[in-house]
Amino acid sequence: MDPAALGAVQAPGVYQGAANVIAAVMLLIEFGMLRQALARDQVRLYMAQSVLLSVLAIVIAADRNLPDLYALAGLSAALKVVAVPLVLRRLLGRAGADDGEDELPGVAGSQTVSPASAVLAAIVLAAIGFFCFGAWHIHGPAAPATALAIAGAMVLVAFGLMIVRRDVASQAIGFFTLENAISLAALVVAAGLPLILETAFLFDLLVAVVVFGMLIRGHHTKAESLSTADLTRLRG
Numbered sequence: 001m002d003p004a005a006l007g008a009v010q011a012p013g014v015y016q017g018a019a020n021v022i023a024a025v026m027l028l029i030e031f032g033m034l035r036q037a038l039a040r041d042q043v044r045l046y047m048a049q050s051v052l053l054s055v056l057a058i059v060i061a062a063d064r065n066l067p068d069l070y071a072l073a074g075l076s077a078a079l080k081v082v083a084v085p086l087v088l089r090r091l092l093g094r095a096g097a098d099d100g101e102d103e104l105p106g107v108a109g110s111q112t113v114s115p116a117s118a119v120l121a122a123i124v125l126a127a128i129g130f131f132c133f134g135a136w137h138i139h140g141p142a143a144p145a146t147a148l149a150i151a152g153a154m155v156l157v158a159f160g161l162m163i164v165r166r167d168v169a170s171q172a173i174g175f176f177t178l179e180n181a182i183s184l185a186a187l188v189v190a191a192g193l194p195l196i197l198e199t200a201f202l203f204d205l206l207v208a209v210v211v212f213g214m215l216i217r218g219h220h221t222k223a224e225s226l227s228t229a230d231l232t233r234l235r236g
Contacts, residue, residue: 015063019188022056023150026184027126030177031155035116035232039092039169043085046173048178050053050080054186072199076183079202085208091213092169118164124156130152147188172212179205189197 021040029049054077061069103106113121133152158181162174183201 015059016069018059019056019147023147023184026052026180027150027154027157030154030161031119033161033199034122034164035115035175039167040089042170042173043088047081047085049177050076051185053180054081060187075199075202079205084184087209088169088172088214106210107212112164112166124200125156125160128151133154144188148185151181151185151188154184173218175208179208190193
């Protein structure tokens, strides 16, 4: 084989490799959320996914010399790894206390399908998202094609998580993982955006946390449960 041809094929850089690996692990964590029966376990997985997202921001900041991303990584970790899980656990704890329990078990029996079927369906959704985003052929050091395709897969899996679970807590976590998927895509595509625009995404997440918090408290107060199955009676 011609040595010149071998030299033309470049191995992926540290940034591209790290972005692809982190994106793949984040997708696997979403599959794990579908397997969990307790809301508190889903919260732990969301924390792990958010940690990986902050690590990716640090990797990009070091690779591209973007100091603003260090601040974004810190803000993201503070909100997604500390604040959001703390709020969710407190809401679940209060709901459990109202029911005379130490902590609300959460989501036992809230699946519309079995965990195995949910994971299989999620694999199909992930494949659709992966190949659809990959068909766009977005390449270049600023946007690793594999990481972008995985981010698209994560979006569909997050929607699947919200659909197959019938409790408000799991649906809230599904929405938050959807935000993580969008943040992943934004990092690999437009990491050089001004810090004020990047923090706007975190503000949207903060608003979503407040809305879901009010929804969880209000729904549990009226229905004495986090299940949304009874809401089907509101259909006309």
